[in-house]
Amino acid sequence: MPRKAPTSIFLIFLCLLLLAFYSLLLSRSAISLSPTHLRFRPRNLTARYDAPDSFNHVIREDINELTHRTRLVTSIPGPVESVSVLLPNWEVLVLVSQDTPLTSNLGVGGFYCFFPRNETSPANFSGVLPFTGATTFKCTLPNRNRRLQPFHQPVLTRFPERETNVISAAPGMPRWDFLAYECFSTETDVVLFVKGVNNRQGINKSPEEFRCVFGNDIKNAVKTPVTSSKQEVFRCLHPNLMELSISPSTTAAAKRIKVSIEINREKLVVPSVAYYTPPRRHMPSNPNPTSLLCATTMVYNVAKFLREWVMYYSKIGVDKFILYDNGSDDDLERVIKELDEEGDYNIERIFWVWPKTQEAGFSHSAVYAKDSCTWMMYVDVDEFIFSPSWLKNSSQPSKTMLKSLLSISSNGSIGQVSIKCNDFGPSDQKKHPAMGVIQGYNCRRQAEQRHKSILLLEAVDHSLLNVIHHFDLSNNHYNWKELPLEAAVINHYKYQAWPEFMTKFRRRVSAFVADWRTRVNPMSKDRTPGLGFQPIKPEGWENMFCDVKDDRLKLWTKKWFGSQTPQGLKMAWQL
Ligand SMILES: *[C@@H]1O[C@H](CO)[C@@H](O)[C@H](O)[C@H]1NC(C)=O
Ligand SMILES: *[C@@H]1O[C@H](CO)[C@@H](O)[C@H](O)[C@H]1NC(C)=O
Ligand SMILES: *[C@@H]1O[C@H](CO)[C@@H](O)[C@H](O)[C@H]1NC(C)=O
Ligand SMILES: *[C@@H]1O[C@H](CO)[C@@H](O)[C@H](O)[C@H]1NC(C)=O
Ligand SMILES: *[C@@H]1O[C@H](CO)[C@@H](O)[C@H](O)[C@H]1NC(C)=O
Ligand SMILES: *[C@@H]1O[C@H](CO)[C@@H](O)[C@H](O)[C@H]1NC(C)=O
Numbered sequence: 001m002p003r004k005a006p007t008s009i010f011l012i013f014l015c016l017l018l019l020a021f022y023s024l025l026l027s028r029s030a031i032s033l034s035p036t037h038l039r040f041r042p043r044n045l046t047a048r049y050d051a052p053d054s055f056n057h058v059i060r061e062d063i064n065e066l067t068h069r070t071r072l073v074t075s076i077p078g079p080v081e082s083v084s085v086l087l088p089n090w091e092v093l094v095l096v097s098q099d100t101p102l103t104s105n106l107g108v109g110g111f112y113c114f115f116p117r118n119e120t121s122p123a124n125f126s127g128v129l130p131f132t133g134a135t136t137f138k139c140t141l142p143n144r145n146r147r148l149q150p151f152h153q154p155v156l157t158r159f160p161e162r163e164t165n166v167i168s169a170a171p172g173m174p175r176w177d178f179l180a181y182e183c184f185s186t187e188t189d190v191v192l193f194v195k196g197v198n199n200r201q202g203i204n205k206s207p208e209e210f211r212c213v214f215g216n217d218i219k220n221a222v223k224t225p226v227t228s229s230k231q232e233v234f235r236c237l238h239p240n241l242m243e244l245s246i247s248p249s250t251t252a253a254a255k256r257i258k259v260s261i262e263i264n265r266e267k268l269v270v271p272s273v274a275y276y277t278p279p280r281r282h283m284p285s286n287p288n289p290t291s292l293l294c295a296t297t298m299v300y301n302v303a304k305f306l307r308e309w310v311m312y313y314s315k316i317g318v319d320k321f322i323l324y325d326n327g328s329d330d331d332l333e334r335v336i337k338e339l340d341e342e343g344d345y346n347i348e349r350i351f352w353v354w355p356k357t358q359e360a361g362f363s364h365s366a367v368y369a370k371d372s373c374t375w376m377m378y379v380d381v382d383e384f385i386f387s388p389s390w391l392k393n394s395s396q397p398s399k400t401m402l403k404s405l406l407s408i409s410s411n412g413s414i415g416q417v418s419i420k421c422n423d424f425g426p427s428d429q430k431k432h433p434a435m436g437v438i439q440g441y442n443c444r445r446q447a448e449q450r451h452k453s454i455l456l457l458e459a460v461d462h463s464l465l466n467v468i469h470h471f472d473l474s475n476n477h478y479n480w481k482e483l484p485l486e487a488a489v490i491n492h493y494k495y496q497a498w499p500e501f502m503t504k505f506r507r508r509v510s511a512f513v514a515d516w517r518t519r520v521n522p523m524s525k526d527r528t529p530g531l532g533f534q535p536i537k538p539e540g541w542e543n544m545f546c547d548v549k550d551d552r553l554k555l556w557t558k559k560w561f562g563s564q565t566p567q568g569l570k571m572a573w574q575l
Contacts, residue, residue, distance in 0.1 A: 079114070080100060082155075084173050088355055096134060115141070120160040123137040152171070174271035179272065180259065191364070192234045193357070194234055197234075198230065210264060212261055216256075220244065222240060231465060232357065235464075259276040290373065294375070296324065297378070299326065307573040316385075359466055363464035377452075382437060386553050406454060414481050415473040415480060416478070418452065421450050424495065432499070434574065443550070459477070462474065
């Protein structure tokens with residue numbers, strides 16, 4: 001049968017070809033997520049909208065596909081399923097779902113972002129998101145890719161050299177300034193954090209213009225009305241889980257429900273990396289007893305300042321500290337651990353990676369901590385509240401001190417207490433004072449500036465609206481009390497020794513304050529008088545902002561937190 005030989009050779013060849021093709025398909029399936037059902041209307045909007053497919057990039061409900069892919073990821077060291085967001089300064093935030101194992105003895109190390117044109121950059125581990133459990137990495141968008149619009153999501157891999165150029169099929173990359181980024185479920189509704197919908201000048205669109213969209217698949221998505229739309233905070237009703245057709249047998253992974261908002265008029269769903277968690281049916285009795293007074297602050301690389309701040313406030317009555325950590329890469333973790341070991345400090349660190357979201361972070365903490373804290377103090381780590389009466393009295397610090405400020409007599413019930421700030425200057429310091437800021441800085445400006453607040457969480461308005469300095473209170477029910485300077489004041493160590501000041505002002509955190517190098521709003525109170533748009537030390541910085549010598553807190557803390565050692569005075573927070 002000589003005539004059959006070529007046919008069988010051909011068949012064998014065909015089989016091999018198919019096999020090769022199939023294995024290629026398999027190895028790609030971990031990244032080339034089939035464009036799914038959730039389609040967005042073709043649009044021609046502004047550049048920031050150019051991430052149409054990202055909303056449904058991560059999670060699919062088909063459990064078979066998911067376990068299949070997971071197996072692939074573990075067996076071949078191929079790319080890791082991820083979703084990416086473009087941050088400012090060409091940084092790319094890569095999120096890997098909690099359900100995707102990053103198996104390797106390398107832990108979270110050794111990863112790269114692989115971009116079109118075979119460009120790669122190291123993907124550095126950034127942190128684990130507290131509410132979705134997603135592991136995050138940051139990489140830089142390579143120069144050559146910055147002109148390649150639309151931007152494609154990179155592939156996260158340990159072996160970029162094994163990747164080929166097929167990545168151009170990767171979905172578009174959403175940008176941080178138009179994104180649903182966090183979600184929190186209360187017992188009664190859903191709080192969703194969305195950037196780029198309401199504008200920064202405080203013009204908030206009406207809730208009727210939106211709907212919340214739950215689900216990974218537009219055909220089965222469930223939409224609920226929005227009840228509040230202020231700044232980046234949207235509230236909407238819980239979806240009916242039955243409608244989401246999640247069977248009880250589905251795994252946790254597939255139960256993850258993406259959530260975003262839809263702009264009704266444009267039929268546009270905002271790209272999202274936020275997930276919905278259903279309300280717990282029976283709220284378990286709170287394992288931690290409620291704290292009367294907690295403190296929330298947003299931090300970035302403040303390890304050096306934390307001990308003094310925590311030890312001071314703890315002594316005068318703060319029971320619990322919640323730090324929203326914007327990706328610190330200093331020793332914060334270690335300092336928190338040391339404090340925990342040394343004393344009975346209750347410090348919670350929440351990894352909060354979203355840029356320019358201080359207000360939203362504060363709103364988040366107002367709902368997040370509602371079950372565990374009665375009052376919430378919102379001050380920065382360079383701000384120290386005291387009452388002049390504590391000093392006169394030469395009384396020892398006590399846990400009742402701050403709390404006594406909250407019960408100052410008033411007609412109705414107090415929902416928020418605000419305290420004015422005195423801004424301190426460099427006080428002739430050239431570097432960070434070893435004994436801490438209270439001992440180091442004692443010369444300040446004459447007039448008090450602004451205020452910070454302690455909020456009764458129960459009193460906060462439904463919108464969770466805040467301007468960092470204070471919150472809106474729910475209508476007329478609660479009073480807002482601003483304390484006179486005689487009752488309480490904040491020492492704000494704002495203009496520190498030049499190296500500290502420069503570092504801090506390079507990173508403005510509020511959503512509504514311009515970058516200090518940007519030539520807008522030159523007269524704003526947020527700007528530093530005498531400081532231009534360049535990080536150059538103004539002449540005579542050491543003695544600027546020094547109208548009044550104010551030693552009050554310095555002397556009091558020296559007495560109660562200082563001790564004499566053979567090396568001289570040592571403060572409790574000095575190691
Ligand atoms: C898309 O936008 C560009 C520039 O804004 C405009 O020139 C073009 O006509 C638009 N295309 C469509 C289909 O609207
Ligand atoms: C990327 O690398 C692959 C394999 O190494 C190669 O075949 C391809 O031509 C490269 N593409 C570019 C744009 O350099
Ligand atoms: C990642 O780490 C490397 C090495 O430390 C550094 O050069 C690079 O800038 C980092 N990338 C990002 C996006 O932070
Ligand atoms: C967080 O840090 C980034 C720089 O890494 C900065 O651009 C951003 O404004 C910061 N955001 C907050 C809320 O602190
Ligand atoms: C001194 O402290 C006590 C208790 O700490 C307080 O009751 C009293 O009002 C204080 N006196 C002054 C003058 O502030
Ligand atoms: C109490 O309420 C009355 C009338 O509303 C007002 O005149 C008075 O100033 C209030 N007192 C305090 C301490 O707030």
